[in-house]
Amino acid sequence: MNLIYIHGLDSDANSTKGLLLDEYCQQHHPDISVHRPDLNQPPQVVFDKLVHLVEELGKGSKVVLVGSSLGGYFATLVSNQTGCPALLINPSTQPHITLQRFDADKGEANALKTDSYQDRVLHTTDGGWALTKADLQWFTRHTLSTVENPSDVEVMIKKGDELLDANLSAAFYRQQGATVTLQAGGDHRFSDFEAHLPQLLEILKQL
Numbered sequence: 001m002n003l004i005y006i007h008g009l010d011s012d013a014n015s016t017k018g019l020l021l022d023e024y025c026q027q028h029h030p031d032i033s034v035h036r037p038d039l040n041q042p043p044q045v046v047f048d049k050l051v052h053l054v055e056e057l058g059k060g061s062k063v064v065l066v067g068s069s070l071g072g073y074f075a076t077l078v079s080n081q082t083g084c085p086a087l088l089i090n091p092s093t094q095p096h097i098t099l100q101r102f103d104a105d106k107g108e109a110n111a112l113k114t115d116s117y118q119d120r121v122l123h124t125t126d127g128g129w130a131l132t133k134a135d136l137q138w139f140t141r142h143t144l145s146t147v148e149n150p151s152d153v154e155v156m157i158k159k160g161d162e163l164l165d166a167n168l169s170a171a172f173y174r175q176q177g178a179t180v181t182l183q184a185g186g187d188h189r190f191s192d193f194e195a196h197l198p199q200l201l202e203i204l205k206q207l
Contacts (some may be wrong), residue, residue, distance in 0.1 A: 001064070002057040003034045003204065006050065008069030008092075009099075012127035013038040017068055017089070017193045024197045032201075033061075039074070040127035043138045050078045058084070064204050069164070069188065070095055076144055076153070085152035085207035087200065089190050090161050093172045096139035098164065102131060150177030154203050156196070158186025 003025070005018040013036045022034040037053065039046045050065075057063045065086040067075025072091020079086040092098060102123035118134040125131065147153055155173045159166045159182060170182045186192065 001032045001062045001205070003032060004050065004053060004057070004063065004065050005034060005036045006065060006067040006071030006075050007036070007039060007127075008071050010126040011068075011071075012040060015068070017190065020194050020197065021066065021200075024194075024201070029201060032204075038127060039071070040125055040129035042129075042132075043074075043135055043142070046074055047077060047081075047142075050074060051081055054078060054082045054084050058082075064207050066204070067091060068190070072155075073144065076147060077142065079153060080146065080148040083149055083152075085149070086154075087204055087207065088153065088155045088173070089193070090157055090164060090166075090188055091155060091169055091173075092164055093144050093169050096136065096143055099131065099136055099139060103133070103136060144172070147173065147176035147178050152207055153178040154207060155180045156190075156200075157182050158188070158190060159184050160186040161188045163188040 003021065005021055007015040007018055018036040022036060025032040025034050035053065035057070037049060054063050063084050065075040065079060065084055067086060068089040070092045072088035073093065073095055075086040075088055076091065078084060119132050121130040121132055123131040153173065155178055157166050157170050157180065166182065170180050173180050
């Protein structure tokens with residue numbers, strides 16, 4: 001079995017949750033391989049890379065996506081495209097809105113949409129991805145509106161998420177028919193992730 005851990009916005013292949021998942025599987029589930037791609041690239045590149053990875057790994061083994069925050073958004077898109085099961089941790093459902101916080105000109109409806117304007121860097125992530133206007137427009141064109149395989153999608157959300165609207169995310173996935181666990185307290189980073197690993201691995205094996 002192969003797990004693909006999809007990190008969030010200001011993270012990389014060595015994210016805390018990705019490393020914890022990898023180490024736990026090495027110790028307790030050596031038959032499970034954890035893949036942690038660095039996805040600090042434009043969204044179309046990320047999507048294409050993940051779809052290709054699912055297709056390659058799926059040739060000889062079951063593949064399950066594990067996506068955190070913005071990684072949960074990408075996991076949903078890739079699951080819709082490939083049919084691959086997914087476990088989502090505090091997933092972002094509206095990056096076309098939440099990422100607007102980096103755009104000081106978001107209110108300028110009449111701004112010239114030249115190539116240089118589209119390529120203007122709004123934010124550089126800790127992992128080195130330079131988020132541009134064009135990237136924000138990509139997210140707008142790829143708004144999450146459906147979950148194609150809800151029986152193969154599990155969602156874990158902390159009510160105490162200080163960055164994303166936990167109730168909004170829970171409502172979206174529940175309306176789509178996915179299984180949602182909404183936990184009291186916590187934070188966006190899902191700081192008690194390690195304590196949940198035994199439970200998460202049972203969920204992953206059943207997806």
